[in-house]
Amino acid sequence: MPPLPGSAISAAATEGLGTSSGAASAVPASQLAANKQTVLAFYDAGLNRKDFAAARQYLGDKYVQHNPNAADGVDGFGKFLEFLRKNQPESHSDIVRVFAEGDFVILHVRKVPHPGDLPIAIVDIFRLEKGKIVEHWDVSQQTPAKTVSGNSMF
Template identity: 60%
Template sequence: MHKGAVMRSLFIGLIGLLSLAISPALAADAAAQEANKKAVLEFYDAALNRKDFDAAAKFFGPHYIQHNPTAPDGIEGFKAFLGFLRERFPDSRSEIKRAFADGDYVILHVHSVREKGTRGRAIVDIFRLENGKIVEHWDVVQEIPEKAANTNGMF
């Protein structure tokens, strides 16, 4: 066998062995990402739609860092926010249009309507998880205008 052919065969064999070693790690990572996404979706429904702090609280890690400058920090701050929603916007609903998972991050694209009959807001929520529990949150909120400059829609 030619030396180049032997080297090529060894190289292909090595790639095969590496792919066998890497595949379980990739599968585990994909499973963890899906579990994170599932946890955030369940949390979001319990918290934002049902406004049920007790049901939502099981998804928090030992701490919760809030990056929205208008929302109080921590798990108790989130509890106060849900109280505000229950009192001021009891019929508010959030429809998740898209959900993405990337490592320990889950990103949601949401149509939030606080008062029936209004256009609502487009929201992108970003959650960071540790060991499958929510520990950090960022969001970007945009009012849905009466008239858009294009016909593409926000969702």
């Protein structure tokens, strides 16, 4: 896919979209569905219930964390859940959309840190290997009370 004129997207960034190795590979629909279920179960156990033991079963032995505010590795995820239990014990995330392609699952999430707070819009990207989550990226944005466009972020 060629980059759009005037965009910052490079040809190197677009090569091999959809697979972690850069080589195109067909993933059966059953595997895509299984990957979605794994990520959804992980998200509920970890981010909603804040239950590290329950969430741990969905992580690979190696877990690469790209969020600059969270520690790397499986233990880093455990520390993140400790932070949530202490600072946002009533936080809840609703999955608005879920997509899967290749080894990746992408979530569009509506998170409410504390009851009554405006939600945060989050996009989480997970990479799986052999049915386990091994890598994570995310971006988040506080939702405004009113948008210029009049459209919801969800």
